[in-house]
Amino acid sequence: MAASMTVKSATRVAQGMLKRCEFTARSLGNTQTIFAAYLPDVTEFKKLPVVYWLSGLTCTDENFSQKAGAFQAACDNQVVLVMPDTSPRGDGVPDEDPHTYDFGIGAGFYLNATTDKYKTHYNMYDFVVKELPALVEANLPVTDKRAISGHSMGGHGALTIGLKNPERYSSVSAFAPICNPTKVPWGQKAFKFYLGSDEQSWKQYDATELISEYKGKDLHILCDCGTADNFLVGDVNQLQPLAFMEAAQKAKVPVTFRMQAGYDHSYYFMSTFIREHLEHHARFLHAQN
Amino acid sequence: MAASMTVKSATRVAQGMLKRCEFTARSLGNTQTIFAAYLPDVTEFKKLPVVYWLSGLTCTDENFSQKAGAFQAACDNQVVLVMPDTSPRGDGVPDEDPHTYDFGIGAGFYLNATTDKYKTHYNMYDFVVKELPALVEANLPVTDKRAISGHSMGGHGALTIGLKNPERYSSVSAFAPICNPTKVPWGQKAFKFYLGSDEQSWKQYDATELISEYKGKDLHILCDCGTADNFLVGDVNQLQPLAFMEAAQKAKVPVTFRMQAGYDHSYYFMSTFIREHLEHHARFLHAQN
Numbered sequence A, B: 001m002a003a004s005m006t007v008k009s010a011t012r013v014a015q016g017m018l019k020r021c022e023f024t025a026r027s028l029g030n031t032q033t034i035f036a037a038y039l040p041d042v043t044e045f046k047k048l049p050v051v052y053w054l055s056g057l058t059c060t061d062e063n064f065s066q067k068a069g070a071f072q073a074a075c076d077n078q079v080v081l082v083m084p085d086t087s088p089r090g091d092g093v094p095d096e097d098p099h100t101y102d103f104g105i106g107a108g109f110y111l112n113a114t115t116d117k118y119k120t121h122y123n124m125y126d127f128v129v130k131e132l133p134a135l136v137e138a139n140l141p142v143t144d145k146r147a148i149s150g151h152s153m154g155g156h157g158a159l160t161i162g163l164k165n166p167e168r169y170s171s172v173s174a175f176a177p178i179c180n181p182t183k184v185p186w187g188q189k190a191f192k193f194y195l196g197s198d199e200q201s202w203k204q205y206d207a208t209e210l211i212s213e214y215k216g217k218d219l220h221i222l223c224d225c226g227t228a229d230n231f232l233v234g235d236v237n238q239l240q241p242l243a244f245m246e247a248a249q250k251a252k253v254p255v256t257f258r259m260q261a262g263y264d265h266s267y268y269f270m271s272t273f274i275r276e277h278l279e280h281h282a283r284f285l286h287a288q289n
Helices: A063-067 A071-077 A125-139 A154-166 A185-195 A199-205 A207-212 A243-252 A267-283 B064-069 B072-075 B125-140 B153-164 B185-197 B200-203 B207-210 B239-251 B267-285
Strands: A004-014 A016-025 A031-039 A048-054 A080-084 A142-151 A171-173 A223-228 A255-260 B006-013 B014-026 B030-039 B048-054 B081-084 B143-150 B171-175 B221-226 B254-260
Touching: A016 A125, A031 A063, A031 B239, A048 A125, A048 A154, A063 A071, A063 A267, A063 B014, A063 B064, A071 A080, A071 A223, A071 B267, A080 A125, A080 B171, A080 B254, A125 A142, A125 A154, A142 A154, A142 A223, A142 A267, A154 A207, A154 B254, A171 A267, A171 B006, A185 A199, A185 B030, A185 B072, A185 B153, A199 A207, A223 A243, A223 A267, A243 A255, A243 B081, A243 B239, A267 B006, A267 B072, B030 B064, B030 B125, B030 B143, B048 B125, B048 B153, B048 B267, B064 B221, B064 B267, B072 B081, B081 B125, B125 B143, B125 B153, B143 B153, B143 B200, B153 B171, B153 B200, B153 B221, B171 B267, B185 B200, B200 B207, B207 B239, B221 B239, B239 B254
Parallel strands: A048 A080, A048 A142, A142 A171, A171 A223, A223 A255, B048 B081, B048 B143, B143 B171, B171 B221, B221 B254
Antiparallel strands: A004 A016, A016 A031, A031 A080, B006 B014, B014 B030, B030 B081
8 A cells, every 4th residue: 555645835836836745765774755746737627647857966855846947848748747855865864974975865876775775765766756656646646657768867867767668658858867777976975875886777767878788668858958057068077968968879778969159058058948858758748648 | 238148058848948048237237147038929920018026035036937927828928027136146245244035146136236335236226217127128028117016025115116217117027015115114224235324214125205296107917925924924024015105105106005814924835826917917018008
């Protein structure tokens, strides 16, 4: 039986309602966790498909709601948005000391940790793939049609989760995703702490590795990355979109990856293209098949 | 000669560019002040009219940019947005001790202070009406056609500034404005500190008082207020929209004032209706006359 949840707040925005919900997440070591759900239909009579949104490093469930300007587009496209936190939080959740922005709390990397210190709490992969959808589908007016999208670390999450679970998602999209984490400092640091030093075990959470071997259905993958993104053109290329595109091409997996001239890594970039992403997801979520 | 300004950052968003600019504001006691300008046309070949946006209590130039989701609508309506801070800031700017959210820094109330302590720095009225437009019109690709809009304390600013300067603005709008500040705690506290205890002098900054006497051209005033706004339906009605509507009706001044069912005081409310406000302003800003 799915767990129950508490609605902490309900705020009217566009033609729908933004609800922040709390529940005890088993996959996160039974910590209290908050997620947000945007429901375009306030009557809740109509069951709608869901776009799961995975945020980037440092974010909570709130950043996307406040800054992406996505809710009118969610109404226009008749999709529910579900926005989880980026990690477990609270007393007893382990972290490195001192805390850094790119690991631990606020930086769960959407994987299941295997190291002793982190394996009890840091299972954002199971949380996003299984526990959260089960809760959402039991408690909110939604169908079992799902898409998944995200930004930066959350773009990594959307791509890897989509590629590992094609039967669960009708489409996948990402903004400025970390495409090849096993090859860049962000990923190497996090994967070592969460997964240990066997680098072979890291590959299951690397979108470039996964797409090289992908044999599933068309996931309708859409990605956008700004050409002025400082994590792309700064001292270190943490994103590696070309490695991903090259792997997709070699494996003959269709991917639309757009390099958008002049945009950076911020929510200003996402707010510009989020409507196109939701239109993309709606096309497949509402298709009869 | 208009002062010069420094562009501190330029960020691509929607089809245009968000610039944060700094200059020394004479009317704010020669403090360094930052404002933001959103330019829909990145070529800057085309001069566009300007909507001045006045934010509410506690805000800087950044809150509206980050949370209102207004920039695509600014592009679609071909208007520049100029977003000043809500008060002077920095060393030497006086405030009460302890600082409170509803007075002093972050709470300039868009008036010219007359009390000794505040009159050197707190002249947001002169700043918004004269100094900022002169700077903007000398340094950015804009025409001299202007509209003015704002939220809460900034809605009070937009209404009072519009009503006092009808020749300078083709339209006025507000979200959840403080309509009758001389009659509510927010206004009474601020006006006493900024203007002294002669309550007669307060009336020149009260939209309800001003509209009662208004004899100018049609300002095309559009206001929205949420019925779940906690400053409307909470313990104290700080907004008093009905007093304003009644005064407008008695004075036969046309005002469109919409009470929007279920919305609160937040940026979620504004993000829902900002496009309609910009469409409203564009209609008059782009009219040939």
